[in-house]
Amino acid sequence: MTGLSGLTAVVTGGASGIGLATARLLAEQGAAVAVLDREPAGVPQPLLALKADVTDDASVRAAIEEAAGRFGGLDILVNNAGIGAAGTVEDNSDEQWHHVLDVNVIGMVRTTRAALPYLRRSSHAAVVNTCSIAATAGLPQRALYSAGKGAVLSLTLAMAADHVREGIRVNCVNPGTADTPWVARLLDAADDPEAERAALHARQPMGRLVTADEVAAAIVHLASPAAASVTGTALAVDGGMQGLRLRPAAGS
DSSP, X not given: OOTTTTOEEEEETTTSXXXXXXXXXXXXXXXEEEEEESSOTTOOTTSEXXXXXXXXXXHHHHHHHHHHHHHTSOOEEXXXXXXXXXXXXXXXXXXXXXXXXXXXXXXXXXXXXHHHHHHTTOSSEEEEEEOOGGGTSOOTTBHHHHHHHHHHHHHHHHHHHHHGGGTEEEEEEEEOSBOSHHHHHHHHHSSSHHHHHHHHHHTSTTSXXXXXXXXXXXXXXXXXXXXXXXXXOEEEESTXXXXXXXXXXXXX
């Protein structure tokens, strides 16, 4: 597939999980892709691996500048870098709140701010933010994480309004619980990992976790010319978690 031939892309947090799946799919469809990550070692070719920390403005600006310089411009930005947090409002310290919001929200601001001069020169400029179903559904033990993703959803809409007349589209994807390394770490830390995994599967109407490749497909669609009239949209990739209310299965 070469639907993105001639386009260039940057994916933050692209060394694993949804980010890596997205970077690979963008490349498969013909884009030149740079991966920005704190630990980019092991990122496969033909992806361009660049070390960057989204909490460090200078680091972000240098990486974006290098990617745009190598590629001769920038057309697509995928703001995917993020970290998780578990607990109620009683459980996370001020320091944890500041750190998670710095990565998950202000990190997107830093990267987009650095990319905007290049995106403005593109005839096909698109930004896709990785948000979460946590932005629109009340999930237990996710107060800090949900607050950050709620901010990402609002930020996406505001950015879309600010930049639509510059020819820059801004959208986000809202994954349900995805089978990623971060979720695996959460499960490993649970008292009963198998029971916790079963509970996560059970709350998804489709009965399974979302895959990284499924989320990547949605991101790439929103980034592609096929979605040229789509902006200010949140696309749920959640197995029906947000919108469906199923009756209990027979016998349960």
